[in-house]
Amino acid sequence: MGHNHHHHSHDASTENIKTAFFLNLFFTIIEFVGGFFTNSLAIMSDALHDLGDSITLGASWYFQKLSTKEANKKYSYGYKRFSLLGAIINSVILIIGSIFIIKEAIPRITNPQQADANGMMWLAILGVIVNGVAVFKLRQGNSINERVVSLHLLEDVLGWIAVLVASIVMQFWDVPILDPILSLLIALFVLYNVVRNMKDSLQIILMATPKEVSIENVKEKLLMFDGVVDAHDIKLWTLDGESNILTAHIVVSDEIHIPNKTETLKQNIKHSLLDNFGVKHITLELERKEEDCEYRNQ
Template identity: 45%
Template sequence: MSDGHSHGGHSHGHSHGSSGNLKTAFLLNLTFTIIEVIGGIMTNSIAILSDAVHDLGDSISLGLAWYFDRLSQRGRTPKNTYGYRRYSILGGLITGLVLVIGLGFVLWNAIPRLFAPEEVNAPGMMALAVVGVIFNGAAVLKVKKGSSLTEQVVSWHLLEDTLGWVAVLIGAGVMIVWDLPIIDPILSIGISIFVLWNVLRNLRKVFNVFIQKVPEAFDVEAFEKAVLAHPKVLSMHHTHSWTVDGEVHVLTTHLVMKRDTTRDEMIEAKSQVRRLLDERTFEHVTVDVELEGELCVIGAGPEHGMADVHG
């Protein structure tokens, strides 16, 4: 016989501050894009105008990330039983992909300049670079405070822009003193490769959420070992764990207990499962109990003597 389900408390710890962080980053980026267009026209710099197009794409992706993050904070509905949390991951995915494309565009244009350096308006670049560092740096500091995957991807997005303008500032300063236009593409390529590596790492985390892998910090084997230490638990199967958005996790499992197990002992076993899981991250926990020799309600599962672990 089955002893029903045990659900963990739903003390949603998802920070509503993430939406405010992304909103600030979006407004700062959009404002600077407008400044950059004006500055590019005034300095007659095609490089700055090209970067303005790149920043416009950044603004669009940041706006989407902000929208999806706000959407993710809605409560559950009959058709969205986990709420809209997963939409924040969609925002992070779009932002990351836009950044990868943008970095590819930067590298595509920077590599040829290694072999054919072009003269630039160094004083105008330096002045605009100072503004760029201030705007993008402020946005990075704001988003870095967040913990969501979307904010992590966006922070690298903005860091790429900030470091890019630091490179422009240093390069322009050097080129004011020495005629070395090759410095600009060298710095651009180095920073792009560094940021691309970190963005791909964060995109891997986003991908793992979409394919429902076990939460990164959760050790399934250690968890099973601790559960099986209960004197009345013979085995466990159909153990599944995944994460909704990288912050809120889910776990379901079936416990096979000795035939003489009392109801109080069943409740204690399920309580032990709950205690072994971090209550701040595992908001959805379901434990089904079967007595020794009883057929699993799922029907097609493995034999009770074996553990079946999925993520």
């Protein structure tokens, strides 16, 4: 049952990213046309930024789709980590894009440029709606890939809100400087969030213990089972931020070493770890007290 649920969540992730990709690509084309007719450099640069988004969304869609493939001889854990690869590539592109926006915005603060404020306003309303729908879809997902992709689109939503506010104000007052100031603030906000997500992705790649699970708590839970004397060499990591994996050596008392009792103990431990910590892939090695295990003191 858990496997089916996980498979559906990956399918949903792929569909969410696919929808976001087509929405973004469609809107990028509108932006280039709109930017040309409103003579707005801000919109044209945002169109270039969105073109980059479309490329990375396409890559994310591909990697997320690939991540749903089952395990085989080459990838014994399956392809789940490919979605992380998409997240890391997206993060790098977003960091470069944010730095580019900051670089573009600073000179415009000292030398602001005039544009068709009314045309900007209507484009901005459309931008908020289209990107808002895409963000809403991706915010419902669980994968890190979806979170990073939703940051791309959240940046666009915030960017368009900034353009909308600036275009309305510029229709009443001559303050073209508003646009680059807001662009700068949004770029810094996105940069902060991307770095945080990038850190999460790298920690998973480096097989860090999942944040929501503590090895001390797992050991405490293991020692609560009747017949368990000790637990050591507990290794805990996650494939993609959702599928957690655990291996452990369990030292059991002599009376447990009867086939049906060891099987019952293993099943009980696995159910308990799944219910309490969400660990789905568990490998346990049972040992007698007198056995000499080289990992015992680790």
